[in-house]
Amino acid sequence: NDIIAGDPVPIRRKRRYRPGTVALREIRRYQRRTDLLLAKLPFSRLVRIRLRMEKNSNSYLISAQVREVALDMIPASKQLRWQSQAFQAVQEAAEAFLAHLFEDTNLCALHAGRVTIMAKDMHLARRLRGNV
Numbered sequence: 001n002d003i004i005a006g007d008p009v010p011i012r013r014k015r016r017y018r019p020g021t022v023a024l025r026e027i028r029r030y031q032r033r034t035d036l037l038l039a040k041l042p043f044s045r046l047v048r049i050r051l052r053m054e055k056n057s058n059s060y061l062i063s064a065q066v067r068e069v070a071l072d073m074i075p076a077s078k079q080l081r082w083q084s085q086a087f088q089a090v091q092e093a094a095e096a097f098l099a100h101l102f103e104d105t106n107l108c109a110l111h112a113g114r115v116t117i118m119a120k121d122m123h124l125a126r127r128l129r130g131n132v
Contacts, residue, residue, distance in 0.1 A: 036088075036091055036092070036095060037095060038091060038094070038095060040087070040091070043087070043091050043094070044082075044087050047082075047087065047090055101122070101125060101126070101129075102117075104125035104128070104129065105117045105121045105122045105125045106121075107125075108121035108122075108124045108125050108128075109121045
């Protein structure tokens with residue numbers, strides 16, 4: 001090879017993987033991980049927003065998304081304060097719920113003879129689980 005100083009450097013083309021290869025690699029990587037996938041700060045903001053206060057007979061109602069984790073009614077005289085472990089527990093539960101929901105959604109899509117999940121698969125999975 002007669003490469004002389006000043007010659008242009010050949011540009012290497014980026015490796016192109018076959019369709020599905022990268023997706024399968026990502027699936028394996030995420031299945032190995034045990035840490036949380038959602039960022040903590042945005043999730044805590046979402047939980048705080050969902051805990052919007054609605055005045056109803058001198059008490060605050062907590063929205064249904066967090067009802068299993070927190071109390072149904074909090075007296076107006078009490079201020080709601082969260083420990084970091086409480087947010088972590090809510091986030092663990094939310095991520096586990098979403099992971100299982102997507103597993104069920106994928107099974108619904110496979111049952112329909114497709115590999116791509118659609119909104120109707122998610123609706124069917126939620127109906128079968130009983131949380132419509």
